Amino acid sequence: MDRPPRVLFGVSGGIAAYKAVEAVRELVRRGAEVRVAMTRGAREFVAPLTFAALSRNEVFTEVWGSGNSPAVDHVEAARWADLFVVAPASAHTLGKLALGLGDDFVSTAFLAYRGPVLLAPAMETAMWEQPAVAENIARLRARGARTIGPESGPLASGREGTGRMAEPAAIAEAAWSLATGRRADLSGLRLLVTAGPTREPLDPVRFVSNRSSGRMGFALAEAARDRGARVVLAAGPTGLRPPEGVSVLPFDTADDLHAILVREFPECDGIAMAAAVSDFIPDSSPTRLHRAEGARTVRLQPGRDLLASLAPLRRRQTVVAFAAETGDLESAGRRKMEAKGADLIVVNDVGRTDIGFDAENNEVLILRRDGGAATVSRRSKREIADHIWDAFLAVRTAAGAPAGSRSAG
Numbered sequence: 001m002d003r004p005p006r007v008l009f010g011v012s013g014g015i016a017a018y019k020a021v022e023a024v025r026e027l028v029r030r031g032a033e034v035r036v037a038m039t040r041g042a043r044e045f046v047a048p049l050t051f052a053a054l055s056r057n058e059v060f061t062e063v064w065g066s067g068n069s070p071a072v073d074h075v076e077a078a079r080w081a082d083l084f085v086v087a088p089a090s091a092h093t094l095g096k097l098a099l100g101l102g103d104d105f106v107s108t109a110f111l112a113y114r115g116p117v118l119l120a121p122a123m124e125t126a127m128w129e130q131p132a133v134a135e136n137i138a139r140l141r142a143r144g145a146r147t148i149g150p151e152s153g154p155l156a157s158g159r160e161g162t163g164r165m166a167e168p169a170a171i172a173e174a175a176w177s178l179a180t181g182r183r184a185d186l187s188g189l190r191l192l193v194t195a196g197p198t199r200e201p202l203d204p205v206r207f208v209s210n211r212s213s214g215r216m217g218f219a220l221a222e223a224a225r226d227r228g229a230r231v232v233l234a235a236g237p238t239g240l241r242p243p244e245g246v247s248v249l250p251f252d253t254a255d256d257l258h259a260i261l262v263r264e265f266p267e268c269d270g271i272a273m274a275a276a277v278s279d280f281i282p283d284s285s286p287t288r289l290h291r292a293e294g295a296r297t298v299r300l301q302p303g304r305d306l307l308a309s310l311a312p313l314r315r316r317q318t319v320v321a322f323a324a325e326t327g328d329l330e331s332a333g334r335r336k337m338e339a340k341g342a343d344l345i346v347v348n349d350v351g352r353t354d355i356g357f358d359a360e361n362n363e364v365l366i367l368r369r370d371g372g373a374a375t376v377s378r379r380s381k382r383e384i385a386d387h388i389w390d391a392f393l394a395v396r397t398a399a400g401a402p403a404g405s406r407s408a409g
C-alpha cells in the first residue's frame with residue numbers, strides 16, 4: 001500500500017476509554033491515519049479534544065452533525081477506512097453492532113462499513129459472562145470480526161476477573177497488522193503449523209510435559225491466515241483461544257501429533273514445526289501409581305524424531321524447524337537443520353527468561369540452508385511470525401517453488 005493505513009477508531013463508554021487514547025497515539029506513531037468516533041458514553045470518560053489532538057483529526061460524535069452539512073460523514077468515514085476498530089467495545093455497543101442498530105455515529109458508520117473489524121471488549125466480568133453479550137460476540141465473530149481480549153486482571157470496580165481491555169500496545173499492534181496486512185502473499189498455499197507442548201502419560205492421571213505456551217505457533221498460524229494461507233494448526237494442550245479461520249487439530253502426545261502429521265503433511269505446501277515435542281517418552285503405567293508403593297524409577301525412552309519421520313512423505317514442502325538452544329545458537333541450529341532436513345531453522349535462546357518459552361516476546365535467529373542467517377531482535381511473537389513467513393517465502397522463491405499468490409495469480 002503506498003499510502004498510510006486508515007483506521008476508523010470507535011470509542012464507546014467504559015472506563016477503559018482512557019486507554020484507547022494510548023492505542024490511538026501508538027497507531028499514529030506507527031504512521032497510520034486515524035479518525036476517531038465517540039459514543040455519548042465515551043464522552044463521559046474522555047473529552048473528544050484529547051483524541052482530536054492525538055489523531056490530528058476532528059472527532060466524530062454525532063450522526064446529525066451541524067444539521068445543515070451536505071456531507072454524510074458516517075458513510076464517508078466508513079468508505080475511507082481500511083479497518084474499523086472499537087476499543088473499548090462496551091456491552092451496549094457490541095449489542096448494537098451485533099443487531100445492526102444505528103443510533104449514533106459509531107454504530108451507524110459500522111452499518112455502512114465493509115472490511116476488517118477489530119473489537120476490544122471491556123466490561124465487568126458479570127457483564128462479559130452474560131449470555132446475551134456472549135451471543136453478540138459470537139455473532140460478530142461469525143461475521144468475521146476479530147476480537148482482542150478481554151484479559152483477566154483488576155477491574156475498575158476493584159474486583160478481579162475477566163473483562164479488562166487488552167493493553168493499548170497490543171490493540172495498536174493488532175490494528176496495525178490488520179490495516180496493513182492486506183498483502184495476501186501466502187494465498188494459494190496450505191500450511192501446517194504445530195504449536196504447544198506434548199503430554200506423555202506416566203500413569204492415567206499424570207504426565208510429563210514442558211513449558212511451551214503455544215504462543216509462537218498460534219502467532220504463526222494467525223499471521224499465515226492473515227496473509228491468505230489456508231492454515232491447519234495442530235495444537236497441543238495450551239490455554240490459548242483457537243484462532244478463527246484456522247482449522248485446529250488438537251493433540252496430546254507425540255504419537256497423536258505424528259498421526260496428524262502423517263495425514264496432513266502430504267496435502268500441505270509447507271510446515272512450521274513450532275510444537276515442543278517431548279524428546280523422551282516415559283514408560284507409562286496402565287494403573288495409577290500410589291505413594292504407598294514406595295520410590296520409583298521412571299525410564300525415559302528417546303521419542304521419535306517427528307520431522308525426520310516425514311522425509312518419505314516429502315515432495316516440495318518447505319520445512320521450517322525450531323530449535324531451543326543455549327550457548328552457540330548458530331552452530332547448534334545448523335546441526336539441527338541438517339539432521340531434520342529443514343529449509344529454515346528458527347533458533348530460540350532458551351537460556352534467557354525474557355524471551356522464548358511462555359513469554360510474550362521473542363528474539364530469534366533464522367538460519368537458511370544456503371548459509372544465510374538473520375537475527376530478528378526482540379519483538380512480539382506475531383511480528384516474529386511475519387519475519388518467519390517472509391523467510392519461508394524467500395526460500396520458496398529461491399527454490400523456484402510455487403510461492404503463494406506470486407505464481408498462483
Ligand SMILES: Cc1cc2nc3c(=O)[nH]c(=O)nc-3n(C[C@H](O)[C@H](O)[C@H](O)COP(=O)(O)O)c2cc1C
Nearest residue numbers: 012013014015039041042090091092093122123124
Ligand atoms: C463508571 C462507569 C463505568 C462503566 N464501564 C463500563 C465498561 O467498562 N464496559 C461496559 O460495557 N459498560 C460500562 N459502563 C456502562 C456503559 O457506559 C453504558 O452501558 C452505556 O450506555 C454504554 O453506551 P455506549 O456503548 O453507547 O458508550 C460503565 C458505566 C459507568 C457509569
